[in-house]
Amino acid sequence: MPRLRLEGVCKRYGATVALGRGDLSLMPGEVHVLMGSNGSGKSTLSKIIAGSVRPDEGVIECDGSIVTIPSPRAARDLGIAVFYQELSLAAHRSVVENICLPGLGHARGLFRNRAEMTAAAEPFIEPFESVLGEGFGLDVPVGRLRADQRQLVEIMKTLAARPDILIFDEPTSALDRAQVECFMAVLRKLKADGKSIIFISHRMDEIFEIGDRVTIIRDGETVRTSVLADTTMEEILRTMTGEEATGPAAPAVSAAVKTPQRPTVKLKVSNLVAPGVNNVSFEVAAGEILGFGGLHGQGQSAALRALFGAAQSRSGDIEVGTTRLTGNSPRASIRNGLAYVSGDRARDGVIEGRSILENTVPIYALKNHLFVASPRSLGAKAQQALEQLQTKYQTLFHPINSLSGGNQQKVVVSRWLMAPPEVMLLDDPTKGIDIASKAELFRVLRELAAAGMAILLYSSEDAELLENSDRVLVFNNGRTVRELVGDERTRYHLYHAAYEAA
Amino acid sequence: MSLPSHAMPHQRSVFERFPFIPALGILAVLLLLNGIAEPNSMSFGAITGLTKTYLALMFLAVAQSLVVFSSDIDLSVGAILSLVNVVVVVLIERLGGGADAVLLSCLVGVLVGTLAGVFNGFVVVGLRLQPIVATFATGIVFTGLALWVLPVAGMPVPQSFWRTYGGRICDIPFVFYVVAALGLLIWLTVRTKYIIQLMAVGDNRLAAYQSGLPVTRIRIKAFALCGMLSAVAALCIIGDTASGDPVVGNAMTLYSVAAVVLGGTALSGGSGSMLGSAIGALIIGLINSFVFFAGVSSEWQNFAQGVAVLVALMAGVLITRRISK
Numbered sequence: 001m002p003r004l005r006l007e008g009v010c011k012r013y014g015a016t017v018a019l020g021r022g023d024l025s026l027m028p029g030e031v032h033v034l035m036g037s038n039g040s041g042k043s044t045l046s047k048i049i050a051g052s053v054r055p056d057e058g059v060i061e062c063d064g065s066i067v068t069i070p071s072p073r074a075a076r077d078l079g080i081a082v083f084y085q086e087l088s089l090a091a092h093r094s095v096v097e098n099i100c101l102p103g104l105g106h107a108r109g110l111f112r113n114r115a116e117m118t119a120a121a122e123p124f125i126e127p128f129e130s131v132l133g134e135g136f137g138l139d140v141p142v143g144r145l146r147a148d149q150r151q152l153v154e155i156m157k158t159l160a161a162r163p164d165i166l167i168f169d170e171p172t173s174a175l176d177r178a179q180v181e182c183f184m185a186v187l188r189k190l191k192a193d194g195k196s197i198i199f200i201s202h203r204m205d206e207i208f209e210i211g212d213r214v215t216i217i218r219d220g221e222t223v224r225t226s227v228l229a230d231t232t233m234e235e236i237l238r239t240m241t242g243e244e245a246t247g248p249a250a251p252a253v254s255a256a257v258k259t260p261q262r263p264t265v266k267l268k269v270s271n272l273v274a275p276g277v278n279n280v281s282f283e284v285a286a287g288e289i290l291g292f293g294g295l296h297g298q299g300q301s302a303a304l305r306a307l308f309g310a311a312q313s314r315s316g317d318i319e320v321g322t323t324r325l326t327g328n329s330p331r332a333s334i335r336n337g338l339a340y341v342s343g344d345r346a347r348d349g350v351i352e353g354r355s356i357l358e359n360t361v362p363i364y365a366l367k368n369h370l371f372v373a374s375p376r377s378l379g380a381k382a383q384q385a386l387e388q389l390q391t392k393y394q395t396l397f398h399p400i401n402s403l404s405g406g407n408q409q410k411v412v413v414s415r416w417l418m419a420p421p422e423v424m425l426l427d428d429p430t431k432g433i434d435i436a437s438k439a440e441l442f443r444v445l446r447e448l449a450a451a452g453m454a455i456l457l458y459s460s461e462d463a464e465l466l467e468n469s470d471r472v473l474v475f476n477n478g479r480t481v482r483e484l485v486g487d488e489r490t491r492y493h494l495y496h497a498a499y500e501a502a
Numbered sequence: 503m504s505l506p507s508h509a510m511p512h513q514r515s516v517f518e519r520f521p522f523i524p525a526l527g528i529l530a531v532l533l534l535l536n537g538i539a540e541p542n543s544m545s546f547g548a549i550t551g552l553t554k555t556y557l558a559l560m561f562l563a564v565a566q567s568l569v570v571f572s573s574d575i576d577l578s579v580g581a582i583l584s585l586v587n588v589v590v591v592v593l594i595e596r597l598g599g600g601a602d603a604v605l606l607s608c609l610v611g612v613l614v615g616t617l618a619g620v621f622n623g624f625v626v627v628g629l630r631l632q633p634i635v636a637t638f639a640t641g642i643v644f645t646g647l648a649l650w651v652l653p654v655a656g657m658p659v660p661q662s663f664w665r666t667y668g669g670r671i672c673d674i675p676f677v678f679y680v681v682a683a684l685g686l687l688i689w690l691t692v693r694t695k696y697i698i699q700l701m702a703v704g705d706n707r708l709a710a711y712q713s714g715l716p717v718t719r720i721r722i723k724a725f726a727l728c729g730m731l732s733a734v735a736a737l738c739i740i741g742d743t744a745s746g747d748p749v750v751g752n753a754m755t756l757y758s759v760a761a762v763v764l765g766g767t768a769l770s771g772g773s774g775s776m777l778g779s780a781i782g783a784l785i786i787g788l789i790n791s792f793v794f795f796a797g798v799s800s801e802w803q804n805f806a807q808g809v810a811v812l813v814a815l816m817a818g819v820l821i822t823r824r825i826s827k
Binding site: 088 | 518690693694695696698699701702705706708709710711712713714715716772773
C-alpha cells in the first residue's frame with residue numbers, strides 16, 4: 001500500500017492553472033524524484049502535500065485513508081516534514097532552537113530545558129559533524145552561518161520532526177561535494193528505515209544516485225512515473241520537454257540568422273560576482289539578443305540586477321561600448337547607457353498613482369539634467385516613444401493605474417526609448433502581460449536590436465526565451481554552464497544543460 | 503555524544519546574549535550625571551521616589567516588548583492602562599473600599615486588561631489589520647470606555663492602597679519588592695518555550711508558519727500578555743497617584759515604545775530583551791529627572807527631554823555597532 005497517494009489533484013489561481021492533474025503514489029522506503037520544467041507545477045504539488053496550498057480538486061490518501069491537509073501543522077501531524085528551498089529558519093535563533101522549533105509546542109512543560117533541547121538536536125547534527133565547517137556551533141544564531149551551513153540546519157530541522165514522509169525541495173543547491181555525500185548517506189539510511197522521500201533537485205547526477213522512481217510533470221500534468229534504473233537522462237528530458245533530442249529548433253527568428261560582418265561588442269562582462277552570481281563572463285554584440293535561461297532562480301535575474309547596479313555588492317569588469325562602468329548604482333548604470341525593465345512592475349517600474357507622462361519622462365529628465373520642463377514639449381517627445389510601442393492610453397495625464405498591465409509595461413519600456421540606451425536588460429519583462437502585448441513588445445525589441453541595441457533577456461517562459469534570443473546562456477547555481485546557439489536552442493537542450501551537474 | 507571541539511567555542515557573542523548591555527551603560531552615565539547635577543538625587547529616598555514614579559512605565563515597556571518581539575506593535579497600552587485605572591478605582595469605591603474590595607478590584611482590573619489585549623489580538627491577527635493603525639483605533643475605543651466609566655479625574659482610593667504602595671515591608675520600600683517581582687517575571691518568561699516560538703514568529707512569520715507553529719495563537723497570546731502587564735502598570739499608577747484618571751496613561755504609549763528601543767529591542771521583531779525594556783523605562787525616568795535637576799527652565803524642559811532621548815538612542819546605536827564589530 002502506498003504511504004501517500006494523490007489522485008487528480010488540481011490547483012487554479014483565477015484563470016491560471018498551476019497544477020492541472022497531479023497523480024502521485026509514494027511507497028515506503030523509496031526516494032521519489034519529481035521533475036518538470038519551469039512552472040510545470042512541481043512546487044505547487046509539493047506545497048499541496050506540505051499543507052501550504054489547498055487543492056481545488058482531487059483526493060489525497062495517507063496510509064490508505066482520505067485526508068485533507070489544511071495547514072503545515074496538519075501536515076506535521078500526519079508525519080510530513082518539508083525542506084523548504086527558501087529555508088524556514090529564524091535568523092536570530094540558535095542552531096539548536098531552530099532544529100527543535102517545530103517540536104517545541106508538542107513537548108510538555110512551560111519552560112524550555114536547554115540541555116534537553118541540545119540532546120534532542122544532537123542526533124541530527126551528528127551525521128554532518130565532519131562537514132559543518134568553520135563557525136558552526138550549537139548556540140550560534142543561524143543568521144551568522146554561511147549559506148551552506150544554513151541549508152544543513154534546514155535539513156537537520158526537517159529530520160528532527162522524525163517524519164515518515166519527507167519532501168526535499170532543492171536541498172543541495174548550496175552544499176559542497178562532501179556535504180552532499182553526508183546528506184546522501186542520511187537519505188539512504190532513511191530509505192532503509194522505510195521512510196518515504198520526495199526529492200526535487202536540478203543535479204542529474206544526484207537524481208540518478210539516490211532516486212528510485214521519477215514522476216515527470218509537464219505543463220501542470222503528471223505525465224509519467226518510471227523506475228530510474230530503467231530510464232536515461234535523455235528519455236526523462238524528452239518526456240519533460242515533449243521534444244526530441246535532434247528535433248527541429250525553435251522557429252527561427254529572422255534576425256537570429258543574421259551574421260553581421262564585424263559585430264561591435266556593446267557589453268562585455270568579465271568575472272561578474274554578486275549575491276547569487278558566481279563568476280559570470282560574456283559578451284553581447286550590437287543587434288544581438290542574448291537570452292539567460294535555466295531553471296528559475298539560478299542567477300539570471302540576480303545577474304541582470306547586478307549589472308544595473310541594484311545589487312548590494314558587485315565585483316568584476318563591465319564595459320559598455322568602450323567605457324568601463326564604475327560605481328555600483330542604478331544612476332551610474334543609466335548614465336553609462338544601460339536600461340533595466342523588470343517584470344515586477346510594482347516594485348521596479350511603475351510610479352504608482354502618477355500620470356502616464358510622469359511615468360514616461362524620468363529617465364529622459366535624468367539624462368538631460370532637466371530642472372524645469374514644460375509638459376507640452378515633453379509630452380510630444382513622450383507621445384512619440386509611446387506610439388512606437390503602440391501603447392493604448394487616453395491622455396498623457398491619466399494615472400498609470402488606469403492602464404492594463406501590458407500597457408503599463410509599454411510605458412515603462414518607452415521611458416527608456418525617450419533616451420535610447422546602448423544595452424537593455426530585460427528581467428522577465430512579460431510577467432502577467434496578455435499574449436497580444438507580449439508579441440507587440442517583442443516585435444519592438446527586435447526592431448531595437450536591428451537598429452543596433454544590445455539586449456539581455458531573461459524570461460520565466462522557456463518558449464518566449466528560446467524564440468526571441470539569438471543565443472542562450474544557461475545558468476546553474478549562479479554560473480553559466482552552457483551556451484546554446486543556432487539549432488541547439490530547444491527546450492531539450494536547455495534542460496539538458498540546466499540539469500547537468502555544475 | 504559530543505561534537506568536535508572546533509564547533510564548540512563558537513557561541514553567541516556576549517552582546518547577542520545580553521542585548522541590554524548598551525542600555526545598562528547609558529543608565530550608568532545618567533545616574534552619574536544626575537549625581538553631579540544634584541547629589542541628593544542619588545539618595546535612597548530619591549531613588550525610591552524615582553522607582554515609584556517610573557515603575558508603571560517599566561511594566562508598560564516590558565508589556566510592549568512582548569508584542570514587538572513578534573514584529574507587531576501595540577499603540578493602545580496607554581489607553582488600556584487608563585481604562586484599568588478607572589475600572590479599579592470605581593470598583594473599589596462601589597464595593598465599599600475594604601481590603602477584600604481592593605484585592606477583588608485589582609483582580610478584575612487585570613482581567614479587564616487581559617481582555618483588552620485579547621481584543622487587540624483578535625483585531626490585528628484575526629482580522630489581519632495593520633497593528634499600528636488597528637491598535638491606535640482600539641486605543642481610542644478603550645479611552646472612550648474609560649471616559650464612560652469615570653468622566654472626570656478624581657475619586658480617591660482608600661488610604662490602605664497607596665499607603666502599601668508607598669510604604670515599607672521589613673524596612674525595604676514596597677516598590678522594590680514589585681521591582682523584584684518584575685525581575686523574577688522576566689527571568690521566568692525568557693525561559694519559556696513560548697518566548698522561543700514568539701521570537702521565531704517575529705523573525706520570519708512565513709517560515710514559522712511553514713514550520714508548523716500556531717502563528718495566530720502565538721501572536722494573540724502576546725497581545726493578551728501585553729494587556730495583562732499594562733493592567734499591572736495601571737495598579738502601579740493608582741498606587742502612585744492614589745486616584746482615578748481616564749486619560750492618565752495615554753501619553754505613556756510612545757514612551758513605552760521608546761523604552762523598548764532604548765533597551766536594545768529591534769522594532770522589526772525576532773530579537774531583543776525584556777530586561778532591556780525595563781532599563782529603557784528607567785533611562786527615560788532618569789532623563790526627565792536630570793533635565794529637572796540640571797535647572798532647565800520649565801518652558802525648555804520638553805525640548806531638553808526630547809534631545810536627551812535622541813542622544814540616548816544614538817548612543818545605543820553607536821555602542822551596539824562598536825560591540826558587534
